[in-house]
Amino acid sequence: MAERRLTVRPGALAARVAVQPALWIGILYLAARAVTTAFLILAGSLSTPSSRFGDAPALGDxxxxxxxRWYWIIAVVGYPTTLPLTDDGLVAENAWAFLPVYPFLAQTVSLPFGHWAAGALLVSLVAGYAACYVLYRLLRTRLSVIASTWAVVFFACGPLAALFQVGYAETLNLLWLFLALWALIRRRWGWLYVLIPLMGFTRPGILAFSLMLALYGIWRWVQRKRDPLPVREIIHIIATGLLAAAVGFAWQIIAAVVTGRSDAYLATELAWRRIWMPGEADFVPLHGFLEAVEFWFGRMWQVDPLVGYVLLVALVAAVAALLLWAKPVRALGVEIRLWSVGYIVYLLLVFFPQSSIFRLLVPLSPLWGAFAVPRSRIWRWSVLAACLVGQWWWIYNMYGLGNMTWQVP
Known part of the structure; x- marks a missing residue:
């Protein structure tokens, strides 16, 4: 009898989730948010006057x-027409680094409550639930009910799960991204013409989607004998790829027109990088990662930078091998794998790796499906435990101990 119960329960759960996925995903999501809330409260209670938040900040803080806070400033004040400058004459940190969809949507939602924070929290929470549900639907095109559900659990409880409950644009952007990948898998091209601008004006990274569409077009062309590629789809692939590229550069043009400086956006982004690299004044693709090797290995750890370059190449090669050949990753389908490739290449070209790298990796969340593919209960529960440990570590460091140099989310 005991053996029969143990074999029936997973099947019964799978059947229930399959019949009412929105309900079950909602229950799991609320449970995950309760855990995150407890972690945030605990981190706040452990915060000291030396942290960014001071002694025992409230959840609202x-x-x-x-x-x-930058999104809040944008919602209330808007974007500056004159860029602020440092004492050295360089562009200082300002609102142009942040895109407008999230802050203005949060401001609209906040109107009945009288405070932007309430709207921001609601947008992040609701978008997070919707992203979980769409991720489930996205993965169900390739994986079983149980594997897709576990992937959502890992996503909702992951190390960066605090983003579901703070005023960041990540969860809203993930919703658009998951919808776009789902539309691509189902070849519902019309949706991409709406979702691409939404992504492009919510969070940076739409150029990675443009690169992914280029790779996807090449893959479809190579596979056209097994998977016919009609002219209509060729047109859509090219058009959406060009749209994503145009949207990706549009914010730079808008910032330049409003401020009168052609480099307004890039100079603003570099203002944050100068926390670690004070002398950097111009943006050059890939320069951030190469400089990071010199900074972290040479200056901070007193190790020959050559070691860092070798490790960077090895890491890129290992990630490429996993995306190309690892069976659990291959099970997710080519669209998710190509998105992962495109996004990693994008990060290598534009990002300076520091503590924010963990948050910048969140758009790779569809890869949680690969962690859910193995059927071992021990494996899945171990991954969940690792997610929760990582979540507490991240929350404690960024919201309990947070400082402007080494613990920036």
Whole structure:
């Protein structure tokens, strides 16, 4: 009888989730948010006067902390027409680094409550639930009910799960991204013409989607004998790829027109990088990662930078091998794998790796499906435990101990 119960329960759960996925995903999501709330409260209680948030901040203080404050400023004040400058004459940190969809949507939602933080929290929470549900639907095109559900659990409880409950644009952007990948898998091209601008004006990274569409077009062309590629789809692939590229550069043009400086956006982004690299004044693709090797290995750890270059090449090669050949990753389908390739290449070209790298990796969340493919219960529960440990570590460091140099989310 005991053996029969143990074999029936997973099947029964799978059947229930399959019949009412929105309900079950909602229950799991609320449970995950309760855990995150407890972690945030605990981190706040452990915060000291030396942290960014001071002694024992309230939950509301954490919601509008770090970059959330910039979104709040945008919602209330808008974007500056004149860029602020440092004493050295370089562009200082300002609102142009942040895109407008999230702050203005949060401002609209906040109107009945009288405070932007309430709207930001609601947008992040609701978008997070919707992203979980769409991720489930996205993965169900390739994986079983149980594997897709576990992937959502890992996503909702992951190390960066605090983003579901603070004033950051990540969860809203993930919703658009998951919808776009789902539309691509189902070849519902019309949706991409709406979702691409939404992504492009919510969070940076739409150029990675443009690169992914280029790779996808090449793959479809190579596979055209097994998977016919009609002219109509060729047109859509090219058009959406060009749209994503145009949207990706549009914010730079808007910033230049409004401020009168052609480099307004890139100079603003570099203002944050100068926390670690004070002398950097111009943006050059790939320069951030190469400089990071010199900075972290040479200056901070007193190790020959050559070691860092070798490790960087080895890491890129290992990630490429996993995306190309690892069976659990291959099970996710070519669209998710190509998105992962495109996004990693994008990060290598534009990002300076520091503590924010963990948050910048969140758009790779569809890869949680690969962690859910193995059927071992021990494996899945171990991954969940690792997610929760990582979540507490991240929350404690960024919201309990947070400082402007080494613990920036």
């Amino acid at each position: 954490l919601v509008v902390g770090w970059d959330a």
